[in-house]
Amino acid sequence: MVKYYQWLVNTVCDKYHAKYYKNLLHDLYEREFTWSISRDEDRAIDGITLRRDYADEKNCDLKSVPSREEPCSVLEMMAALSIRIENEYMQDSRSDIDNTSTWFWNMIISLGLDKNDDLDYDSELTDSCIECMLDRRFRRDGKGGLFMVAGLDKNIDMAAIDIWQQMCWYTSCLDKYNLR
Numbered sequence: 001m002v003k004y005y006q007w008l009v010n011t012v013c014d015k016y017h018a019k020y021y022k023n024l025l026h027d028l029y030e031r032e033f034t035w036s037i038s039r040d041e042d043r044a045i046d047g048i049t050l051r052r053d054y055a056d057e058k059n060c061d062l063k064s065v066p067s068r069e070e071p072c073s074v075l076e077m078m079a080a081l082s083i084r085i086e087n088e089y090m091q092d093s094r095s096d097i098d099n100t101s102t103w104f105w106n107m108i109i110s111l112g113l114d115k116n117d118d119l120d121y122d123s124e125l126t127d128s129c130i131e132c133m134l135d136r137r138f139r140r141d142g143k144g145g146l147f148m149v150a151g152l153d154k155n156i157d158m159a160a161i162d163i164w165q166q167m168c169w170y171t172s173c174l175d176k177y178n179l180r
Helices: 002-012 015-020 022-030 038-058 074-089 100-111 123-134 163-176
Strands: none
Touching: 002 015, 002 022, 002 038, 002 074, 002 100, 015 022, 022 074, 022 123, 038 074, 038 163, 074 100, 074 163, 100 123
């Protein structure tokens, strides 16, 4: 299981983040991803699918990863979502650049956890921010959730829509301002 966890970390982290955010990453891995909007179950399925992807890539037995019956962790969900954004949304971009870690860390920033590094780690802050996201107690514009969209239409409440739709609003904002 340790090798699988390290693979997840390597998927979403550059060397700096892997070195200075060990506590945060560990807590994200230990925390179960739960959902209240039915379509978000798809995000959990994507996270659990990473276990098979790892076993296939490393050519190892599925016994070396958590079983499919074990719940998806927040880290797995966020890693899978970052991979999907890169592979599906960014498919028209340069193939020699992988921005998976950028998508992941943009979510960490939106959650409000980007300053919670190992030098001054606050596990209560991590728990609070994750609870806010899971319980959908974040701002209408997505701040405190996975995707913050500045200048979002006032008729849209990011906390009321599924994570995939939130990601679509976020990426359309990138297109609108040529930030992609």
